[in-house]
Amino acid sequence: MSEDYNSSDFKKLLDKLQTESWQLELLISGFAIFGLFQAKDPLEVELIKAIGNNEEIYGYLIRTVYPALTILLIVLLIHVILRGVWIGALGLRYVSGDIDYEHLNYSKKFTDRLTQKVGSFDRYISRLENICSTLFAIAFLMAFYFMAYMLVVGFFATTTSLVEITGIFSKDQQIQFTAAWGLIYFSMALLVFVDFIGMGVLKKGNLRPKIYMPIYRFFGIITLSFLYRPLVYNFLDQKRAKWLATFILPAYILGSVLVSSFKKQQSNYLGENPESSTIYASTSNYEDVIDENDELVDFAVIPSKVITTPYLPLKVPYTSFKEDAVFKQDSTLNPEKDRRGYRFNARKIDLFGAQFQFNNGPNDFEEQKKYLKVFNNMYKIMIDSTVIEKEFIYTTNENERLQFETFLDISHLENGKHLLYVVGPRGQTAFFEQKIINDTIVTIPFWYFKN
CATH class of the missing domain: 2.60.40 (Immunoglobulin-like)
Known part of the structure; x- marks a missing residue:
């Protein structure tokens, strides 16, 4: 039935699920919030290990995942709070019904204003419902955005690392290749970002889409956009939600900068220093x-x-x-080939739980x-x-x-x-x-x- 998405039965099922989706939203949000809180501290510890061990790729992955989890956590917390307000509003509606402005006995001026601005109680419940459903969808869309960013930078790091491992270039040629490939690759990535901020500006007209289409398809494969592309375009075809879907990520980045720079200064002269000295112990x-x-x-x-x-x-x-x-x-x-970083090491092999250690070589010691x-x-x-x-x-x-x-x-x-x-x-x-x-x-x- 799910494959025949145009059938009336499937549409009725979707309408029913849409009506009852708030229960699934709260259930998923609760489990997700609990899991995210549990994951934050282990991620910080892993980041420390990665920095200390100079594991650049692993550290980069954690640095990218961490803000994505933070965004998801904040949005889901707001979603749960507003869902709670929505459930409370439903309970209040069952007890007292709609708002009776005449019973309040206000002046005609205030009654007319409240009727226009506040409206019916059902309208308030409907707005809460729309906001909650939108927040729930956009929380996971933000996580997909960060995943896409991670994959874009990760693809560049992987290609340059693979070229370095193969050893087809000398050290100077490797630097030139990385610079040239980085210029081309990130120029294309910049076009994709401009199209994202411009809400599809490069997809309009006649000439631009022809030039942009290969780049769009290339980065679509890299970022696994088939997982979340329908969500993006569903937001973009709405007048209000499209601005939220496009600018919530820059807003988060700006907010993170402002929050991290706002600190309490305890003394006019004494403060935390990054390094120890003759008068400070870090x-x-x-x-x-x-x-x-x-x-x-x-x-x-x-x-x-x-x-x-x-x-x-x-x-x-x-x-x-x-x-x-x-x-x-x-x-x-100084070795002819730098062996630092991730690569295959045949000196120690783990096979079905058994470890085989080989000689490190006669000259290593x-x-x-x-x-x-x-x-x-x-x-x-x-x-x-x-x-x-x-x-x-x-x-x-x-x-x-x-x-x-x-x-x-x-x-x-x-x-x-x-x-x-x-x-x-x-x-x-x-x-x-x-x-x-x-x-x-x-x-x-x-x-x-x-x-």
């Missing part, structure tokens, strides 16, 4: 106070602000910048020792004004994130406040050119008290 430098939802851990971390042991553990999370700095120090370590030697020579550790001996090794933390670790001898320190300095290469932008200079990268205050 929570991102101490393991015992790092919030699991912090977006980034600082360059180096120590266990706590108060140290009572004769040694001080120091951990430096791995980043691709640190590895690039190693390559600049010793060009012989010696190369790792050479890598660590260069890394140790790059950085100087100082406490107050004294250089401290150190030897970094590499390990992984509980989140399987690579990091460098060493233990510093502080048994000679006096009780009280001390400053830990890490000096080494850091990036600096000058005239739009990234340079690496030697400087104090991080300053961490701590207090040492002997047991």
